Amino acid sequence: MVSVPVAPATPATAPSPFDVVHALRRYAAEAPDRPAVKDAAIALSYAQLRERVDLRAGALARRGVGPGDRVGLHLPNSAEYVVTILACMTVGAIFVPVPYSDPESRVRGIALDCGVTLTVVPAGHALSPQADADLRPVGLDALDATPGAAATGEPAEEPSGQPPFGADDITYLVYTSGTTGRPKGVMIRRASLRNFVANTVSAFQLEAGTRALCVSPFHFDGSFGSIFSVLALGGSLVIARHGPLLPGEFFRLLLDEGITHTSFSPSLLRLLTASRDLPRLADSRLRTVGLGGEDCTPQQIALLLQHRPELRMFNRYGPTETTVVVATHQVTRAWCESGRKIPLGTPDPGIGFHLVDADGQLVSEPGVPGELCVSGVQVMAGYWGAPEVTARVLRTDLVPGTTVYRTGDLVERTPEGLYVYLDRADNVVKRSGNRISMTEVTAALLDVSGVQDAVALVDRPDGRTLIRAFVVAPDLDAARVRAELLRRIPAYMNPDSLTVLPEIPLLGAGKPDTRRLRALA
Numbered sequence: 001m002v003s004v005p006v007a008p009a010t011p012a013t014a015p016s017p018f019d020v021v022h023a024l025r026r027y028a029a030e031a032p033d034r035p036a037v038k039d040a041a042i043a044l045s046y047a048q049l050r051e052r053v054d055l056r057a058g059a060l061a062r063r064g065v066g067p068g069d070r071v072g073l074h075l076p077n078s079a080e081y082v083v084t085i086l087a088c089m090t091v092g093a094i095f096v097p098v099p100y101s102d103p104e105s106r107v108r109g110i111a112l113d114c115g116v117t118l119t120v121v122p123a124g125h126a127l128s129p130q131a132d133a134d135l136r137p138v139g140l141d142a143l144d145a146t147p148g149a150a151a152t153g154e155p156a157e158e159p160s161g162q163p164p165f166g167a168d169d170i171t172y173l174v175y176t177s178g179t180t181g182r183p184k185g186v187m188i189r190r191a192s193l194r195n196f197v198a199n200t201v202s203a204f205q206l207e208a209g210t211r212a213l214c215v216s217p218f219h220f221d222g223s224f225g226s227i228f229s230v231l232a233l234g235g236s237l238v239i240a241r242h243g244p245l246l247p248g249e250f251f252r253l254l255l256d257e258g259i260t261h262t263s264f265s266p267s268l269l270r271l272l273t274a275s276r277d278l279p280r281l282a283d284s285r286l287r288t289v290g291l292g293g294e295d296c297t298p299q300q301i302a303l304l305l306q307h308r309p310e311l312r313m314f315n316r317y318g319p320t321e322t323t324v325v326v327a328t329h330q331v332t333r334a335w336c337e338s339g340r341k342i343p344l345g346t347p348d349p350g351i352g353f354h355l356v357d358a359d360g361q362l363v364s365e366p367g368v369p370g371e372l373c374v375s376g377v378q379v380m381a382g383y384w385g386a387p388e389v390t391a392r393v394l395r396t397d398l399v400p401g402t403t404v405y406r407t408g409d410l411v412e413r414t415p416e417g418l419y420v421y422l423d424r425a426d427n428v429v430k431r432s433g434n435r436i437s438m439t440e441v442t443a444a445l446l447d448v449s450g451v452q453d454a455v456a457l458v459d460r461p462d463g464r465t466l467i468r469a470f471v472v473a474p475d476l477d478a479a480r481v482r483a484e485l486l487r488r489i490p491a492y493m494n495p496d497s498l499t500v501l502p503e504i505p506l507l508g509a510g511k512p513d514t515r516r517l518r519a520l521a
Contacts, residue, residue: 018197019190020228021089024050027234034208036231037079038257039239044079046234049086056087059146063138065117067092067165070173072111072119072135074098076242077218080140082227084120085218092165093117096173096185097219098135100242106183108134110175114185114384167191173384174221174320185384192323192378193228199348200229203314203328204261204288210235211285213253213262215245216510221324222293225263225316244506247275254284263290263316265510266300270453273303281307292316292325294511295421295439297446298336305333317344317421321393321405323378326351327419343418344411351376353419354399355411362399363413369422372411373404380405410437427458429465434492436467441495444488445469450476453504455512456495459521468521469495472503497521 024046027034032047044052065071071093075081088095098110098119104127111119111134121127123141131137171190175183200206212230214237216223230237238257240249250272253259269291272278281304289304289311301313313332318325329345347353355363355370363370373395382390393406410422422428423437430436438456445454453472458465471481478498486494499521505513 018194018201018232020197020232021086023232023234024053024086031208031234034234035236037082037237037239039077039079040241042079044083049083052083053086053090055144056083057090058148059143060087060091060093062146062148063118063143065091065093067169069093069117070096070114072096072098072116073218074100074107074119074121074125074135074137075140075218076100076122077214077223077239078242079239081218082231082237082239084140085227089171092169094170094173096175099217099219104128104131107131110183110185111135113175113183114173165190167194168381170381174219176320184386184389186320187381187384188323189381192380193224195350195377196224196323196325197228197232199328199350200225200325201233203316203348204229204290204312206230206233206235206261208234209260211238211258211260212236213238213240213250213257213259215240215250215262215264215268217242220510221320222263222265224324225290226261230261247272247277251275251277251280251284254286255280258285260285261288261290262286263292265293266291266296267294267453267504267506267510267512269296269300269304273300274452278303278307281311284308286311288312288314290314290316292318295442296342297443298331298339298342299446301331301342302333302336305336309333315342315345318378319374319405319407319409321380322351322374322376322407323380326374326376326378327353329418341420343414343420345419346417347374347376347419351378352399352402352404354402354404355413356398356406360398366413366415369410369412371425372407372409372419373398374407375399375402375404379403429458429467431492434490436493438467441467441469441489441493444485444493445471445481447488448473448476448481448484450474451481455504455514455517457512457514457517459518466496467493468518469498470501470504470517470520471498473500474502476500 027046028050033045036046036049037044071088085095098107108131119135119137121137123139168189170187171193172188173185175185212226214223214226315329315331316325317327327344327347329343331342352375354373356373357363357370396403398404408425410425411419413419423439427438441456442454445451451471451473456469459468478500482498505516507513
């Protein structure tokens with residue numbers, strides 16, 4: 001049996017340095033003038049951050065927000081967003097990121113699904129009458145001007161110094177992208193978030209001197225590694241402007257702000273390594289980079305290490321339903337030179353991995369693909385208001401005595417115990433008995449000289465099963481790319497269509513927008 005048992009997790013009952021609300025109070029007292037959060041508009045010390053958080057927590061309480069209530073956050077990336085998250089956690093409310101750039105229909109759908117008590121929006125932000133009714137918006141200016149807010153800004157505390165909320169209480173709801181249907185609200189417990197923060201701090205060796213750059217949109221849970229882990233250790237968080245970040249701006253922030261840590265998607269990595277500004281990396285203080293959200297290639301990482309050899313690069317894996325990240329692997333120069341695929345790594349503390357075949361049996365041999373099922377403290381409580389959907393993915397019948405989350409990811413285990421991502425179970429097709437992975441086709445496209453970015457995906461129009469390929473290749477046409485591709489893959493893997501684009505359309509989280517791509521084929 002090849003299940004990897006759950007490693008010890010951070011205790012959930014004792015006062016934890018990885019509870020960000022507890023940490024904020026500590027650092028506001030011990031290092032009040034230390035920089036905490038900065039964006040293009042404001043910079044807050046730990047003392048100033050606590051003052052704002054307490055004021056806003058009091059304002060929420062005065063407006064009837066209490067433990068378990070849902071508070072929508074419909075804001076651009078900013079220091080004020082961080083303040084509002086911490087205020088929600090202080091009063092025990094569940095914060096619900098509502099994507100700032102999403103269509104109003106989706107924004108309203110999220111608010112209605114979870115029944116928000118109110119939604120925090122920028123001052124002067126205009127919504128339609130229907131959205132006003134559904135979101136119950138309160139502008140930041142109006143929220144902070146709530147009468148009597150300051151008087152209730154200090155929450156009750158237990159003798160331990162911890163806010164009086166349980167480890168199993170829900171701390172946030174993040175809605176999935178909805179690529180397979182209606183968006184679902186993923187419920188994450190406080191204990192799950194604490195364990196993730198502890199693992200992130202340990203993997204990246206974060207410390208009080210850490211200066212982290214957050215480039216991911218805050219409605220994407222990948223941003224939580226920077227927000228919570230850095231503040232839990234008394235570090236400094238620098239927030240890039242809202243919206244897509246161009247390479248020139250990224251490198252400017254690295255140098256101007258003395259950034260030591262950042263995390264982003266492989267899609268941004270490809271833009272950075274293709275940029276003429278890449279040599280500026282050598283002049284930075286950057287020490288660690290986390291990558292996640294999609295597959296990445298050794299070639300791209302090797303380019304970063306070429307310009308800054310001391311950089312520590314990590315591939316991180318985890319579905320939203322398992323609290324951001326559950327596996328970590330450091331990618332060294334030697335690994336890049338080995339030609340081996342970058343693995344997911346091994347399960348983090350508090351996490352168990354189990355591979356299951358199509359018959360629901362545990363996979364026992366290395367090198368045999370299986371669906372990855374995850375157990376442990378970081379597994380979600382379920383989908384908000386969707387018990388039937390929850391029951392399909394949170395299973396108790398696959399691993400005896402254990403609740404696991406079925407990820408839908410095909411994974412294999414190497415003889416040395418590393419887990420390697422193969423593809424999504426629904427992103428693999430068979431032709432003439434041959435199994436074809438879209439990840440393998442994408443990797444072959446990226447290997448073609450002149451191809452800067454690429455995506456291969458499965459399309460099923462009118463009951464047919466087609467392979468669609470999309471590339472960014474300014475100096476090549478589709479025929480040339482296809483000819484070079486067929487030097488690298490067998491004919492049965494040849495895409496049914498290959499489209500050259502000026503850029504790959506992305507979702508807010510930095511992943512390819514597969515719906516738009518299918519429409520462009």
